[in-house]
Amino acid sequence: MSSTKDIDALIDMMAKLPGLGPRSARRAVLHLIRKREHKLRPLADLMQIVAATARECDRCGNVGTTDICDICRDDRRATGLLCVVEDVADLWAMERAGAFKGRYHVLGGTLSALDQVGPDELRIPGLVARLAEENITEVILALNATVDGQTTAHYIADQIEDRVTLTSLAKGVPIGGELDYLDDGTITAALSARKAF
Amino acid sequence: MSSTKDIDALIDMMAKLPGLGPRSARRAVLHLIRKREHKLRPLADLMQIVAATARECDRCGNVGTTDICDICRDDRRATGLLCVVEDVADLWAMERAGAFKGRYHVLGGTLSALDQVGPDELRIPGLVARLAEENITEVILALNATVDGQTTAHYIADQIEDRVTLTSLAKGVPIGGELDYLDDGTITAALSARKAF
Numbered sequence: 001m002s003s004t005k006d007i008d009a010l011i012d013m014m015a016k017l018p019g020l021g022p023r024s025a026r027r028a029v030l031h032l033i034r035k036r037e038h039k040l041r042p043l044a045d046l047m048q049i050v051a052a053t054a055r056e057c058d059r060c061g062n063v064g065t066t067d068i069c070d071i072c073r074d075d076r077r078a079t080g081l082l083c084v085v086e087d088v089a090d091l092w093a094m095e096r097a098g099a100f101k102g103r104y105h106v107l108g109g110t111l112s113a114l115d116q117v118g119p120d121e122l123r124i125p126g127l128v129a130r131l132a133e134e135n136i137t138e139v140i141l142a143l144n145a146t147v148d149g150q151t152t153a154h155y156i157a158d159q160i161e162d163r164v165t166l167t168s169l170a171k172g173v174p175i176g177g178e179l180d181y182l183d184d185g186t187i188t189a190a191l192s193a194r195k196a197f
Numbered sequence: 198m199s200s201t202k203d204i205d206a207l208i209d210m211m212a213k214l215p216g217l218g219p220r221s222a223r224r225a226v227l228h229l230i231r232k233r234e235h236k237l238r239p240l241a242d243l244m245q246i247v248a249a250t251a252r253e254c255d256r257c258g259n260v261g262t263t264d265i266c267d268i269c270r271d272d273r274r275a276t277g278l279l280c281v282v283e284d285v286a287d288l289w290a291m292e293r294a295g296a297f298k299g300r301y302h303v304l305g306g307t308l309s310a311l312d313q314v315g316p317d318e319l320r321i322p323g324l325v326a327r328l329a330e331e332n333i334t335e336v337i338l339a340l341n342a343t344v345d346g347q348t349t350a351h352y353i354a355d356q357i358e359d360r361v362t363l364t365s366l367a368k369g370v371p372i373g374g375e376l377d378y379l380d381d382g383t384i385t386a387a388l389s390a391r392k393a394f
């Protein structure tokens with residue numbers, strides 16, 4: 001490589017980000033160097049600010065800049081409804097849909113024998129504690145439909161099913177989805193949960 | 198979005214980088230926030246360093262940290278051979294292939310009537326000047342096999358064909374293909390079988 005050490009190191013760091021690879025990292029870094037005053041420097045400044053201020057919410061695990069996040073502090077969302085998700089990205093996806101008005105609990109992953117992730121590595125003790133503190137009446141288990149996601153859902157259900165109503169997101173055909181593109185499990189689930197037309 | 202202003206702004210800036218989009222930007226930023234001490238802060242520091250030190254080589258347009266880049270200063274590469282490429286990414290692709298031992302000239306784009314890019318927007322005057330200064334005997338036109346790339350190659354040929362031997366990379370570069378997408382072997386083969394332009 002003809003570029004110098006720092007530029008190579010920057011490309012390497014970018015290439016390791018999820019969703020990027022060596023080629024997109026090279027393109028991104030060249031683009032940033034070309035616009036180093038208008039893009040690279042502001043991006044670096046913003047990253048410094050976020051590195052200094054971003055943190056997980058003490059209560060739900062959402063990402064924000066305060067010890068308790070905006071959603072947890074919003075009294076209008078104290079609805080007794082709690083939506084359990086694996087990751088902050090899932091919380092953001094729910095918020096973009098705009099259909100949920102309760103609060104969240106971000107586990108920070110799933111149980112995994114393979115990766116040696118047990119309940120205490122996740123925010124499961126915190127979830128149990130919140131049920132009483134916040135008068136939760138329903139917990140929606142919005143975990144991914146993977147083996148680890150469903151194992152985790154069943155584990156949580158065992159811990160709390162005697163205290164609250166437990167629900168999960170309906171399985172079915174996505175809006176705008178074509179049957180031909182769906183996996184068999186989704187079609188089977190959608191069929192068995194079919195409703196009167 | 199539940200995240201705060203700075204985090205949203207960081208996602209927006211990342212999403213605008215070439216090769217990324219909103220979804221990969223969200224994933225990358227969450228990943229960085231999760232590892233803010235070990236990844237986000239070092240990445241921000243490195244970007245500040247690169248923003249302060251990176252620059253284009255005065256002679257060839259390559260990216261580096263000195264006014265004249267490592268390749269231009271390498272006497273072993275003063276072979277009388279000059280390889281003309283559109284972009285620094287193409288230069289890097291040639292260097293990864295490791296087959297070319299001369300020097301480069303990075304045009305910084307292609308002529309384009311549509312985008313109103315003329316010869317003076319590119320490093321074409323600089324190319325002409327280098328021929329005499331560096332005793333260039335052969336210029337390899339390694340431009341992409343696109344309409345604009347080939348238009349640019351013909352324009353350059355008109356300017357300099359009476360002064361040097363002109364060659365281009367052998368067919369083997371796919372029609373519509375871009376150097377930066379090619380594997381090292383294809384680049385090496387196309388280079389060694391180069392023909393008179």
Ligand SMILES: [Zn+2]
Binds near residue numbers: 057059061069
């Ligand atoms: Zn919260």
Ligand SMILES: [Zn+2]
Binds near residue numbers: 255258267268
């Ligand atoms: Zn140079």
